[in-house]
Amino acid sequence: MLNRTCSLLVVVCVLHMSVMLLFYLKNFTRNTPAPTHLNRGPETVRLTLTEEEPAPQTDSEDNNTLPQCPDTPPNLVGPLQVDFSDPVKLEKLEKDPQLSLGGRHTPSKCVSQQKVAIIIPFRNREHHLKYWLFYMHPLLQKQQLDYGVYVIEQDGENKFNRAKLLNVGYTEALKEYDYNCFVFSDVDLIPVDDRNIYKCFDQPRHLSVAMDKFRFRLPYKQYFGGVSAMSKKQYLKINGFPNNFWGWGGEDDDIYNRLSYRGMTISRPAGAIGRCKMIRHTRDKLNESNPQRFTRIHHTRQTMDTDGINSLTYKVVALEKKQLYTKIIVDIGKP
Ligand code: BGN
Numbered sequence: 001m002l003n004r005t006c007s008l009l010v011v012v013c014v015l016h017m018s019v020m021l022l023f024y025l026k027n028f029t030r031n032t033p034a035p036t037h038l039n040r041g042p043e044t045v046r047l048t049l050t051e052e053e054p055a056p057q058t059d060s061e062d063n064n065t066l067p068q069c070p071d072t073p074p075n076l077v078g079p080l081q082v083d084f085s086d087p088v089k090l091e092k093l094e095k096d097p098q099l100s101l102g103g104r105h106t107p108s109k110c111v112s113q114q115k116v117a118i119i120i121p122f123r124n125r126e127h128h129l130k131y132w133l134f135y136m137h138p139l140l141q142k143q144q145l146d147y148g149v150y151v152i153e154q155d156g157e158n159k160f161n162r163a164k165l166l167n168v169g170y171t172e173a174l175k176e177y178d179y180n181c182f183v184f185s186d187v188d189l190i191p192v193d194d195r196n197i198y199k200c201f202d203q204p205r206h207l208s209v210a211m212d213k214f215r216f217r218l219p220y221k222q223y224f225g226g227v228s229a230m231s232k233k234q235y236l237k238i239n240g241f242p243n244n245f246w247g248w249g250g251e252d253d254d255i256y257n258r259l260s261y262r263g264m265t266i267s268r269p270a271g272a273i274g275r276c277k278m279i280r281h282t283r284d285k286l287n288e289s290n291p292q293r294f295t296r297i298h299h300t301r302q303t304m305d306t307d308g309i310n311s312l313t314y315k316v317v318a319l320e321k322k323q324l325y326t327k328i329i330v331d332i333g334k335p
Contacts, residue, residue, distance in 0.1 A: 068111050105137070124284065180231060206267070209274030210274045
């Protein structure tokens with residue numbers, strides 16, 4: 001009897017343990033999460049990746065995620081209509097939301113490869129400046145440049161000194177922004193092809209290569225006048241420009257000599273792209289030709305290390321932020 005009772009107890013215990021084991025195993029599988037790579041389909045995996053590693057943004061207002069502007073701006077059209085027979089109005093341009101005070105513009109859709117300061121030596125040419133601003137702001141924006149326009153006006157009644165004003169422009173522009181490219185432009189020259197990009201190249205760039213006044217040709221091979229562009233590095237390599245060319249002529253040849261003595265060559269756009277128009281005018285009263293220019297350009301090699309950006313002195317008389325440009329009136333002394 002005892003024996004039978006014991007056997008029954010053992011059977012009940014085994015049964016109980018089996019039921020418990022079954023119950024336990026069932027519960028275990030239900031509560032343990034399965035490894036994701038086993039129970040998720042490919043779509044779910046892809047979705048998880050997208051959430052964790054966002055693709056690079058290509059079009060955002062946030063400057064950190066903007067792409068670099070392309071080498072060739074996408075909306076250029078080639079030849080342009082430029083006409084000086086009718087007066088132009090600047091009201092619309094002055095309301096352009098793409099321009100900020102002082103004639104500054106930064107592309108909103110991409111990051112420019114260069115920061116370009118445009119320096120214009122100036123005196124008594126308000127009506128030329130109007131044309132320049134009217135045609136150049138839309139063009140420079142289309143070229144996707146991060147740029148600012150600096151008009152450097154010579155104060156007083158002394159002879160005009162273009163190269164010294166350019167040195168002042170270089171110095172003053174750098175006080176405002178970390179420019180690494182400088183375009184030096186006469187106020188009366190407008191390119192008539194938007195593929196002539198106002199930026200810097202491996203070698204100093206001459207931009208006004210086919211002017212209407214020279215029948216759309218270079219007047220001579222070494223000609224570097226009108227509009228030119230130099231990186232900060234190229235400009236410093238030649239100690240900037242001469243400060244002692246008072247009156248018309250020769251300073252551009254001195255600059256060419258400097259480049260050539262420092263082993264640089266001139267880069268130029270093709271003739272058809274480098275066409276530009278000059279606003280016709282008579283020689284300014286205080287810009288008679290400089291009789292010393294012939295001797296000076298023969299001594300560039302001797303003078304360039306001591307006469308230049310390292311010897312520049314001037315006094316700012318006024319600095320005015322206009323909507324379309326920054327005007328700096330300077331006292332640069334006398335001959
Ligand atoms: C040259 C001038 C340049 C001027 C061009 C175009 C001189 C130096 C003595 C030969 N050079 O003759 O300064 O940009 O003509 O007008 O006068």
